[in-house]
Amino acid sequence: MSKKGDWVLLQNVILQPSERAPQVPEDTKQVPLKQWVKGWLTEDAEIGQEATARTRTGRVIKGTLVEEAPAYTHSFGQFIPELLKVQESIKTAMWGEEAQS
C-alpha cells in the first residue's frame, strides 16, 4: 500500500493502437501511446490500481500506479572490451608502441 504523499510513478494510455495518428509506421500502430509521470499521491493506493497524484508543477494527474519511490537505475552499462582496446590503440597511434609498453 502506498500512502498519501508518497512519491510515485503513474502510467497512462494516451492513445489506443486504433487511435494512433495516420502517419505512424505499422509497428508503432500495434502498440498504444503510453505516458509516465511522477507525483505525490493524493490518496492511498495499491500498485496496479488507478491513483491520483499531484506533480511538481501542481497539476493533478490520474493513472495506474506502477512504481513507488521511483529511482534512477541507468548506468554506464556492462564492460565493453572494444572500447578499452580502442583507447589503447589511440594512445599507441599517438605516442608509439614503446611509450605504451
Added chain:
Amino acid sequence: MSDLSYQAVMGRKNQIMKAAVGLDYDQFELEGIAFDYERMMASSKLTIQEVMEVMHSFGVGNTPLVELKNITALARRHAKPGYGARIVVKDEACNPSGSFKARRAALSVHIAKQLGYKGVITATSGNYGAAVASCCAKAGLKCIVVQECFDGRGKGQPEIIEKARKCEALGAEVIQLSVGPELFYVFLRLLEQTGYFNASLYTPFGIQGVESLGYEIALQCREQFGKDPEMVVATNAGGGNLTGTARGLLQAGCKAPVVAASVDLKGLHMASDTQFNRKSFTTGHTGFGMPFTTWPDRSDVPRSAARPLRYMQRYVTVTQGEVFYTTEMLAVLEGMERGPAGNTSLTAAFSLAQELPEDAILIVQETEYTGAGKHQNAQLAFARENGITITIGDPSAQTPGESIVLPERPAQIKAVEVDLNRLRRSFINNAFGKDIKMPDAATLAYLAEEINLPHDQTRALIEHMLEESK
C-alpha cells in the same frame, strides 16, 4: 470543457501555439509560399549585445576555446605535407546545463518571463530539456519537459533517461512517452491546460540565443589566434545549432564557411517503435538532420527559425562507430571526457582538417556533458543488449540498427559528403508541396535565400526539375 480528443486538439493547433509563443506568425507570411525570415528573426527586438547580456545573466556562454593539439598532430599524419588545420573546440559542456542548448533556453526563458508566463514547457528528448529546466530554475518559473523516451515494451533509451534525471535534478516536471509523433498532441494539451510558454527549439528566440555562440567564436578566435577561422563545423539535427552559429558569425563579420555534420542513421525510421532502441544516437543524426534541412517547417511552430540550408556550405556524415572512437580520442589524447553525440562535429573535423593547410583554424563549435546513460560505454552496452553487433574494423562497413564498427586506426575516420543539390531539390519540392512551377521574381528571390544559391542558379535548378517532371 474543450474536446480533448486527438483530432480536436490537433485542430486547435494554431490558436494554442499563438497563445503559447506570444507571436503571431501570420504577420511574417508573404505572397504564396514565401515568408519574411529576417523580420521574424527580429521578433525579440534585442541586439546581439543585449543577447550576450541575457546569456551572462543566466551564467551561460563565455565557454573556453580549446586547441586540440594532439588530435591535430594525429590528423596531420594522415594529410599531405603542409596540411592539417589546427582543430579548436568550443567547450560548450561548460555551460550550466552542460551543452550549447543553454543559449537557446536562456533567451526563450528570458522572453517567457518578460511576457509574464508562469511556466515554460518544452518538447525534447535532448539536452535542451535540461537547459530549459536550468534557466527556469534561475528565473523562478515552473518547467515541464515532455520526452519521447520508451519503446512499446517500456524499454527506455539510457541517454534520454539520463536527460530526464538531469531535468528533475534541476527542479522540472518530466513527462515521458513511448515512441510516436503524437507527442505533439500531448504537448498541445499541456500548453492549453497550463497556459505556459512554449519554449520551442524553433522560435526566433531560441535561434537568436544560439547566435551568441557564433558571435563568441569569432571574437575569441580573433583574440586567441589573431584571425578568423577558416572553417566552422556544426552538428546538424533540427538545424538550430548550425543556423544560430552561422548567423552569429555573420553578425561578428566572420565569413568562415559553416559545415554541417550528422551521424549517419540511414534506413532507421524515427517514428518506428521497434527501431527506436536500435540507434545509439538520439540526436545529431541524419534522421533529424535530413528532414529538417529539406523542410524546416515540419517543426512545432508555423515557421521554423532554424533553416540550416540557408547557411551550410557543405554537409557531411560520419558513422556511429567513428563518433564513439573520436570521443575516446578526445578523452585519452586531450583529457576531455565529453558526451558522444556532441562529438559528431569533432569526428567530421578530424577528417575535414586534413583538407586544409596547417595554418588554418578549424573550429568545432560544441561539446556536451557526459554521465551515466549518456556515454559511449552506456550506449554500446545498450546496443549490444539490443542485438546490435559491435566490432573493430572498417567503420564504413556498418549498417545503422544492425552493426556498429569502431575504427582500427584514426586514418579510417572519413567524413562522407552529402550532395547539397539533392537537398536543395528536396527543399524546393517540399516548399511547393509537389506541385512545382516556375516562381515569380519575389518567390524566386525567397527560394534562392532558402537554398543558399544565386538567383540564376536557383532558376536553373527549378527549370531542370520542371524538365525532369515532364
